[in-house]
Amino acid sequence: MATALVTGGTSGIGAEFARQLAGRGYDLVLVARDAKRLDQAAKELHASFGINVETLSADLGDRADVSRVASRIEDAARPIDFLVNNAGFGIHSPLTAADTSLHEHALDVMCRAVLVLGGAAGRAMSARGHGVILNVSSIAGLMTMGSYSAIKAWVTAYSQGLSVELRKAGVTVTALLPGWVQTEFHDRAGVRKSSIPNSLWIDLDRLVRVALRDVDRGKVISIPTARYRAFAWITRHLPRRTIRWISGAISASRSDSGHPVAKVDTRP
Numbered sequence: 001m002a003t004a005l006v007t008g009g010t011s012g013i014g015a016e017f018a019r020q021l022a023g024r025g026y027d028l029v030l031v032a033r034d035a036k037r038l039d040q041a042a043k044e045l046h047a048s049f050g051i052n053v054e055t056l057s058a059d060l061g062d063r064a065d066v067s068r069v070a071s072r073i074e075d076a077a078r079p080i081d082f083l084v085n086n087a088g089f090g091i092h093s094p095l096t097a098a099d100t101s102l103h104e105h106a107l108d109v110m111c112r113a114v115l116v117l118g119g120a121a122g123r124a125m126s127a128r129g130h131g132v133i134l135n136v137s138s139i140a141g142l143m144t145m146g147s148y149s150a151i152k153a154w155v156t157a158y159s160q161g162l163s164v165e166l167r168k169a170g171v172t173v174t175a176l177l178p179g180w181v182q183t184e185f186h187d188r189a190g191v192r193k194s195s196i197p198n199s200l201w202i203d204l205d206r207l208v209r210v211a212l213r214d215v216d217r218g219k220v221i222s223i224p225t226a227r228y229r230a231f232a233w234i235t236r237h238l239p240r241r242t243i244r245w246i247s248g249a250i251s252a253s254r255s256d257s258g259h260p261v262a263k264v265d266t267r268p
Contacts, residue, residue, distance in 0.1 A: 008087035060113040070120040126169035
């Protein structure tokens, strides 16, 4: 039976990937910081789907913990067939902050860990001639709204580069670019959900179903709805100065409403 490893696998997008992959018959390795939530998620998934669920309590901002997860991915005796790099969090600090610790932690969790775990999966999977790597990026990476946008732009670019590197190895790489998704992520990020038009919200189940369909089709970029695909097309064709102007206008509107753009994150 194939096995999938999901980081941030106890809530939001990660938990839904775990459920849908379990429904496809995958055994699971769930990675998250909270051991109690990991145990509870493992029990529920085993009871619902009859699969084996392994848990790894790890902080992906800690290099030793990332190395432990990478070692699990490269364990030839217990191969990982599908990696979901999902762990992440909102960034509440401006780029001009004197204290850069939050930005550095975000880079560790959402860039360095993705790089290390993606590399480990790429090596292990290419040696076997098959496998899937899915990195959860964000539609925010197409904009210029602070650290989160910059990080997610990197994730998208990295995923495309990795897909090129592994194209002849039988390993597919997909970057998922969600928009506003109904999860607890926005509550933790301090985002007032009522300020977001209903038309921009995406159902979590649908998001993951579309992502897995795109993985099955070998797509490198997965954008979940026609509305967001149109938005992505527009951002690719508008002048960058226009994108910067739009980003600035969004930032200003958020600040005026008491919700600075640093708290506006578009993925769980």
